[in-house]
Amino acid sequence: MRNKYRKNIAGWLVMLPSIILFTFFLWEPLIASVIMSFYSAKGIRLEKFVGFQNYSEVIQHPDFKAAFSNTFAYTFWSIVIGFLVPIILAIIINEIIHFKGFFRLSIYLPNVIPGLAVAIMWLYIYKAGKTGLLNIILGNLGIAPQAWLTKSHLVIPLIVLFMTWRSAGATTLIYLAGLQGIDPELYEAASIDGAGLWARLRYITLPQIYNLARTLLILQIIFVFQVLYEPLVLTNGGPNNASTTLMLLVYKYAFEKFDYPKATSISVMIALILMMLTTLYNKIIKENEM
């Protein structure tokens, strides 16, 4: 028995730093915030156990309904607008012969700029009046200047467009790696059998990256579900809550009202929703595969 531990000690030593880091920076705060969501508190000092009171007050708050449905709207639009973009980009770049490195680099560049800086940059793009970049461009086509971010039906797709521009590059690189892992012999064999471009795409490329796409879809949903700084900077959740999100509520509870227990209770709800969505999704996929 002792011998066994001694044999594994090197392994434990290698793992130790990450175990410590995980415990302190992930698991402990995670559990602490779940506990906090059931307490009342002054600042972060817990006062007394209140059961589900934080949850019920948060749900009854007038902004919750809008934030809840908007968060799903963001996710929906991000799939409509953003899911296929990296796949298409990856396939195109994979087929390009010249300047491949250049294109690979340029699509990744938006990721390198700090998030807030990009958001402020897009604020200038969407800016109302004659000085907004989008308005200047459309003005050349004879379209009158619009106050883009005040259109309550358009505001979420516009923000999702910005998010796609910002994060599609990273996903594209993952797809590219996947595409390059496809055995070229498959394509050769298909060509010999007389398969055209579309057939090769349909029967080789897409099935080969199917698993990858499935994982990335879940990751995208998890990522977009926590959308925070984009609406925070661009619209502050407006107009009239048209772009507010659950995470924005968390932010406002925590940093505007100093009501940490309510902030944590929304976070717990977000985590639960995501867990349910992921389980459901995996189940559907499994059933389809069988």
Place this chain on the structure above:
Amino acid sequence: MRKILNVILVFSLLIFLCGNTGLAQKRIILKLGIWPEPTLKSDVLMFEKWKKEFEKKYPNVQIIPATYKYSPDTFIPLAESGNLPTIFETWFTEPQKLIAGKFVKDITNELKKKGWDKLMNPSVKQILSKDGRIYGVPRDAYALGMYVNLELFEKAGLMNPDGTPKYPKTWDELAKTAKIIKDKTGSAGFCLLAKDNAGGWHFTQIAWNFGAKLQLQKNNKWYANLNSPEVISALNFVRDLKWKYNVLTDDPTSEDWGSGFEAIATGRAAMYLGAQDAVNQPTQVYGMSLDKLAIVPVPAGPKGHQYSLMGGTPYMFSAKATSEEITSALNFLEIMGKAPVVTSDSLAGMKADAENRVKNGVPVIPSFPAWIAEDWLKAQENIVKQYRNVDMRLYNDYYNWIKKPNVLKSEEPYLTQDMYAELTKVLQAVVSDKNVDIKKLLDTANNNFQKLLDMYVNKK
């Protein structure tokens, strides 16, 4: 080897203990969160001078600069880790929240010892108190007026021969004046805020002048009153500003407190609600020249209501501070000339402040009387006169107006920020859609706010 090490250890421990007891002989440490940021060079020089004077007078107190610019997202970590400076400046919206969270010290006893509790402007004291205990002292207070960009008024031909602006006296006139400015200069006539809670805050000022009362008390319960006919007419007026006269800035939902001052300074808008305490914003921050700025009274409503919304910017104190530390901090305020006492030190402090304003191109205008000590007010008035760098005719109407009885009005009492949030949402809907149903919007806002009042105020 081990022996030597032990000896060294014991020795160093002894030295440490001795040193400590030596220090413990009443060495008070005062951490100043109000110390200016290093980029504000002349302000830092001013504080260095005050620090020297203070340490000469109170040799047992050591001052440590601990610049802290209040921000809600950094405050809690700082407070919970016990690193909050002894004294810090916060926003006028925060005191009740900070008191409720037990982050700040009750300083009633220290104030009583100095006799300052009786010298505080009663409406300011109310903002800083809970259950009869006082938790802060005012840096200064504010009363909303209207900032005017004189360059745009000149271009639009709206100046009197004596160089004062023909500013609007009623909201109705404001719409017409704004229209003239928009037509003649292309700039917005009025800057309305609708990005964050400051939108609801400014709209409260407008609604009051239309005769609205936003919160009512009946049988010990508080009721939201956001859908009264007065609020509806105020909101209709806002809608006209946007859709009938088209005199607002391009996108009010992107305007916040700071961008409003930027709009005034750069001539993007001609009129904007603002208070005297923010006068460094357009001038020092955005470089507006002093002869282009005026502050005038807020226009009156259709039935003659003409209030000025008032509040105060407080200094507050770390909950962990000892009584001696609090007293030292109050002593430092005396040297800065921010306390209600007239001594050679405080006079010098006020002068240094005025000199600093002149140097930075900030109008030297009277501050709002946060203290009611007669001699202090007199001294301040004299210093303002001595260092005057603006034409007071551009400010007199405003100052005379806020001295009238029944003009100053404190913010609505309960869940004020939540109420502002509801009103801001309504404003956003109105300025982004021409055809919204105003009554319906306000009904929703009223229900929402009532729900919050019932949840947090009425149940107690």
